[in-house]
Amino acid sequence: MSELAFEAVSVRYGGRHGLTAVDGVSLTVPAGKVVGLVGESGSGKSTLARAAVGLSPVSAGRVLLGGVDLRTPPRRRPLQMVFQDPYSSLNPRMSIGESIAEAIPRGALRGRAQRKAEVARLLELVNLDPERAAHLPGQLSGGQRQRVALARALAGRPEALIADEITSALDVSVQGTVLNLVRSVQRRLDLSMLFISHDLAVIRYLSDFVAVMYLGRIVETGPAEQVLADPRHPYTRDLLDAAPSAYKPLFDRAPGPIADAEPPDPHHPPAGCRYHPRCPVGPLVRADRESCLTADPASATTPRWRHTASCHFSEPETTSPRTLTSS
Ligand SMILES: Nc1ncnc2c1ncn2[C@@H]1O[C@H](COP(=O)(O)OP(=O)(O)OP(=O)(O)O)[C@@H](O)[C@H]1O
Numbered sequence: 001m002s003e004l005a006f007e008a009v010s011v012r013y014g015g016r017h018g019l020t021a022v023d024g025v026s027l028t029v030p031a032g033k034v035v036g037l038v039g040e041s042g043s044g045k046s047t048l049a050r051a052a053v054g055l056s057p058v059s060a061g062r063v064l065l066g067g068v069d070l071r072t073p074p075r076r077r078p079l080q081m082v083f084q085d086p087y088s089s090l091n092p093r094m095s096i097g098e099s100i101a102e103a104i105p106r107g108a109l110r111g112r113a114q115r116k117a118e119v120a121r122l123l124e125l126v127n128l129d130p131e132r133a134a135h136l137p138g139q140l141s142g143g144q145r146q147r148v149a150l151a152r153a154l155a156g157r158p159e160a161l162i163a164d165e166i167t168s169a170l171d172v173s174v175q176g177t178v179l180n181l182v183r184s185v186q187r188r189l190d191l192s193m194l195f196i197s198h199d200l201a202v203i204r205y206l207s208d209f210v211a212v213m214y215l216g217r218i219v220e221t222g223p224a225e226q227v228l229a230d231p232r233h234p235y236t237r238d239l240l241d242a243a244p245s246a247y248k249p250l251f252d253r254a255p256g257p258i259a260d261a262e263p264p265d266p267h268h269p270p271a272g273c274r275y276h277p278r279c280p281v282g283p284l285v286r287a288d289r290e291s292c293l294t295a296d297p298a299s300a301t302t303p304r305w306r307h308t309a310s311c312h313f314s315e316p317e318t319t320s321p322r323t324l325t326s327s
Pocket of ligand 1: 019
């Protein structure tokens with residue numbers, strides 16, 4: 001389908017005393033691929049996603065789908081977003097059939113029979129019985145509601161899909177079902193997808209590529225298995241280290257200093273490398289720590305999805321954090 005590209009996107013909230021929630025982010029979702037965007041709460045993941053669908057105030061940069069700026073008025077929007085809470089996209093007083101029908105672009109279908117058939121097709125696509133069309137959202141379980149939200153997004157025949165923490169509010173028992181469904185729909189329809197989660201296991205399950213976000217910036221990018229098996233940014237290492245134990249065998253590093261500082265205030269991002277106040281690597285390399293405090297490392301880039309990290313010590317062959325922590 002179509003490539004989704006964020007080009008140097010910045011989003012600022014508030015006026016002079018506001019904060020820059022997304023700071024010059026460039027990120028490409030290749031056509032038909034899944035990019036997993038991971039980072040802790042407040043890093044700016046949702047703000048970046050919402051910028052693509054016009055829900056957060058873009059102060060610089062642009063978002064392109066298939067090379068076309070999304071702000072260019074389209075006849076229909078070929079980009080759709082699914083949110084954490086399906087209630088945000090489903091009217092509780094409308095039957096789920098009506099909610100889905102409402103999202104079918106005007107003029108795409110003629111007459112009630114065709115619309116009904118399309119609603120049934122969409123419900124089947126998300127593994128729901130078309131008989132459910134008459135039900136209200138309140139009559140469904142959380143997982144079923146999220147499937148309806150997905151069907152509603154698919155009603156717009158999108159070329160790209162943004163999924164923002166779509167399983168976080170669900171019971172663990174149904175998370176897997178919804179993830180399987182999302183993956184099979186993405187493959188079947190060849191959708192480009194930006195999949196946002198703070199859960200690394202979920203990210204690993206779905207993603208072809210991974211982008212790690214910290215304090216409004218992308219700090220590491222690359223093919224999913226490379227980033228998750230051999231992280232180069234100390235922040236990614238800390239994220240993996242804090243992940244549930246099933247995840248840890250992927251990541252065997254010598255125990256290092258624990259980054260226990262509070263997340264920094266986005267109103268006042270630190271100078272130099274934004275991660276330096278929490279970073280376990282900088283203090284180990286005293287001679288070079290100066291650069292961490294004063295020089296802003298170049299952002300990780302995604303155009304060709306090579307494995308890159310925004311860290312002064314990220315080159316594995318020379319002075320990698322891994323080498324340093326074990327020496
Ligand atoms: N509407 C808003 N007005 C002001 N500040 C906001 C607004 N929305 C988000 N922020 C701030 O922007 C920063 C990024 O928030 P965002 O929700 O994008 O992060 P996130 O990584 O998606 O976190 P989470 O996983 O908790 O949603 C945070 O500091 C947040 O407090």
